[in-house]
Every structure is written in structure tokens, then in C-alpha cells.
Amino acid sequence: MINSLDKIIKLARKGFYFSLLGIRQFALPAVYKTCIKKAIYLTQERKIQSQQSRCRAEKDSFRCELISFNEVLRLSRILARKIKASGYMPDLIVAIGRGGYVPGRLVSDFLLFNDLTSMKIEHYSRAADMREEARIKFPIPVEITGKKILIIDDVTDTGETLNLAVDYVLNLNPASVRTAVLQHKISSNFTPDFYAQKIIKWRWIIYPWARYEDLAGFAEKIIQNWTLDLSQIIAEFKHRYELDLKETELLEILDDLAERGELESTELDNRKLWSLKQ
Numbered sequence: 001m002i003n004s005l006d007k008i009i010k011l012a013r014k015g016f017y018f019s020l021l022g023i024r025q026f027a028l029p030a031v032y033k034t035c036i037k038k039a040i041y042l043t044q045e046r047k048i049q050s051q052q053s054r055c056r057a058e059k060d061s062f063r064c065e066l067i068s069f070n071e072v073l074r075l076s077r078i079l080a081r082k083i084k085a086s087g088y089m090p091d092l093i094v095a096i097g098r099g100g101y102v103p104g105r106l107v108s109d110f111l112l113f114n115d116l117t118s119m120k121i122e123h124y125s126r127a128a129d130m131r132e133e134a135r136i137k138f139p140i141p142v143e144i145t146g147k148k149i150l151i152i153d154d155v156t157d158t159g160e161t162l163n164l165a166v167d168y169v170l171n172l173n174p175a176s177v178r179t180a181v182l183q184h185k186i187s188s189n190f191t192p193d194f195y196a197q198k199i200i201k202w203r204w205i206i207y208p209w210a211r212y213e214d215l216a217g218f219a220e221k222i223i224q225n226w227t228l229d230l231s232q233i234i235a236e237f238k239h240r241y242e243l244d245l246k247e248t249e250l251l252e253i254l255d256d257l258a259e260r261g262e263l264e265s266t267e268l269d270n271r272k273l274w275s276l277k278q
């Protein structure tokens with residue numbers, strides 16, 4: 001059965017072309033008419049989900065999930081298998097930095113493939129804070145004209161990063177472009193050609209290569225205008241982000257932020273309290 005938006009859109013397009021050829025709507029096979037309606041509905045639905053994902057990520061509280069290196073390895077293996085099974089044989093893999101560096105390297109390993117390069121796109125600053133729009137920080141450093149390209153990233157959230165990456169690559173006249181991510185959120189307005197896992201219920205995913213950075217950002221958001229001790233900060237992590245953190249891990253991050261001059265600590269009744277540096 002037809003179950004993905006892209007297949008439905010394809011059928012809907014066929015229906016649209018029929019109508020351009022002068023075949024009236026009522027003469028169209030029922031499946032095309034249903035698909036046109038469903039495609040309009042699902043496209044609107046996807047837009048709403050994408051806006052919701054943007055709003056959630058801008059809120060003070062949302063669900064997060066910590067992903068381990070073992071899980072990254074498992075997902076990369078699945079992703080490589082899917083790419084292999086499709087028969088697509090790239091000439092060059094482009095990892096999107098920074099999140100796509102490790103998946104790009106692992107997938108190229110599982111494909112026994114050597115030609116891996118990268119470009120850097122920035123869409124978020126620290127801890128789920130979204131910039132106005134995604135931007136290319138470092139372009140692809142090699143010639144890609146006439147080559148079959150495979151772009152690899154860790155995740156699609158709004159989909160803006162991959163939209164930008166594909167537009168950019170297409171402008172350089174490759175032979176073809178495919179995209180692959182470990183985890184594809186259905187809230188994304190871009191559907192990659194390959195993904196290891198589909199994420200249906202939106203959550204902010206914290207990969208092991210960004211764990212420190214994300215937790216530091218969330219800690220600063222929690223502290224904001226408050227003066228809190230370690231146990232209060234841990235409780236807030238649980239309450240706002242559904243994250244269970246160990247004291248030792250958080251303490252290391254808080255000490256680092258203090259050393260960088262972003263936080264300050266004071267002692268009160270044998271309690272160490274943390275606040276933003278004024």
C-alpha cells in the first residue's frame with residue numbers, strides 16, 4: 001500500500017499531469033484523485049509539524065534523548081546496508097559537519113569506501129538554539145562536477161540543513177546526489193533518500209559528539225536568573241528535558257563554564273551555588 005508522502009505526491013503529480021493533458025478530474029482513476037487530496041493534506045500536516053518542531057526547540061522545556069556511541073554504530077551499520085542494497089555507488093561521500101563527521105566516517109567504513117570529504121553547515125548554536133537560517137561555514141574543498149555524491153548527516157530536524165546542502169551541491173553540477181542520515185524526524189520538510197531510523201515523536205537528540213556542548217547549553221538555560229545548587233540543577237534537567245544526569249558529569253561541565261567565565265559559584269551554608277556571571 002502507498003504509505004509515504006513522497007509516493008503519494010508522485011501519484012498526485014501524475015494525476016495533475018493527466019489534468020494538464022485535458023483529462024478531466026472526474027475521468028481520472030479514483031486512486032489519483034484520492035492521492036491529490038491526501039498529498040495536499042499530508043503536505044500541510046508536514047508543514048505544521050515542521051513549525052511545531054521549530055517552536056518546541058525554541059521553548060524552555062522539551063524532551064531530549066541521549067544517544068550512545070554503540071547506538072550510533074548500530075545506526076551507521078543499518079544506514080550503510082540500506083545504501084548498499086539500493087545499488088547507489090557514490091564517487092564521493094560528503095559529510096556535513098559537524099554532526100555528520102562520525103556517521104560519514106562510519107558509513108564509509110561499512111561501505112569499504114575511501115573518498116570522504118566534508119562541508120560545514122551551521123543551523124543551531126548551543127543547546128537547540130536555532131539560528132535564523134542554516135548557512136554554509138566551510139564549502140566542499142574538492143571538485144565534484146560529474147561525480148555521484150552521497151551527502152551524510154546525523155539527523156534531519158527541520159530539514160533546512162539538507163535542503164541547503166543539496167541546493168549547494170546541485171549548483172556544482174554533480175552527476176547525481178543522494179542524501180543519508182542516521183535519524184530522520186518526520187517533522188523535517190526534507191526527506192533523505194536513506195535513513196537508518198525514522199523519528200515519529202519529536203525530541204531533541206543529543207549525540208555523543210555533542211553531549212558536553214548540549215548539556216552545557218541546557219545548564220545555562222536552567223540557571224538563567226537563578227542561583228541554584230547541583231541537586232536543583234539536576235532536578236531541573238529531569239523536569240525540563242527528561243534527562244537523568246549524574247552529579248559528576250554535570251559538576252565537570254559547571255566547573256568548565258565557571259573557568260570560561262560564563263558561570264560563577266558561591267558558597268552558602270556548605271552548599272555550592274551556581275549563577276550566570278554578571
Ligand SMILES: O=P(O)(O)OC[C@H]1O[C@H](OP(=O)(O)OP(=O)(O)O)[C@H](O)[C@@H]1O
Nearest residue numbers: 098099122123124156157158159160161
Ligand atoms: O534539519 P535541521 O533543522 O537543519 O537540523 C539538523 C542539523 O542540525 C545539526 O547541526 P548544527 O547546526 O547543530 O551544527 P553542528 O553539527 O556543528 O552541531 C545536525 O548536525 C544537522 O546538521
